[in-house]
Each structure stands twice: as C-alpha cells, then as structure tokens.
Amino acid sequence: xxxxxxxxxxxxxxxxxxxxxxxxxxxxxxxxxxxxxxxxxxxxxxxxxxxxxxxxxxxxxxxxxxxxxxx
Numbered sequence: 001x002x003x004x005x006x007x008x009x010x011x012x013x014x015x016x017x018x019x020x021x022x023x024x025x026x027x028x029x030x031x032x033x034x035x036x037x038x039x040x041x042x043x044x045x046x047x048x049x050x051x052x053x054x055x056x057x058x059x060x061x062x063x064x065x066x067x068x069x070x071x
Contacts, residue, residue, distance in 0.1 A: 001034055002027040021057070023050045 005027040012020040025046055029038040 001030055003030050004028050021054055023054070025050070 010022040
C-alpha cells in the first residue's frame with residue numbers, strides 16, 4: 001500500500017513562550033490504485049489527522065499552563 005512511510009515533527013522556537021510545530025509526512029503509494037487514492041483522498045485525510053493531533057497537543061499544553069516540569 002504505502003512504502004517508506006516517515007513522519008517528521010519539527011519544533012521551531014518563536015520567542016520565549018511560543019513554538020511552531022511542523023509535521024511532514026513522506027510515503028510512496030504502491031500501485032496505480034493507491035496513487036489514485038492518494039491524489040483523491042489520502043493527502044487530505046492525513047492533513048486533517050495531523051491538524052486534529054496538533055489541536056489536541058495544544059489543548060494539553062494550554063490546560064497545564066505551559067508547565068515545563070521545572071519547579
């Protein structure tokens with residue numbers, strides 16, 4: 001189905017209290033059916049899933065008040 005599936009998460013500091021998170025996914029669809037499915041559906045589904053994941057991470061970070069564990 002998908003070959004060489006890799007997800008990179010990159011944290012980019014934006015000042016003292018902000019960080020941008022970049023998620024990049026790489027894979028190679030195998031076969032013409034998977035290439036067509038990728039073009040029609042998979043890219044959007046994966047982008048939506050990454051966005052939901054980051055929204056959850058943001059909610060968690062905000063709920064803990066940005067506590068970095070240092071006391």
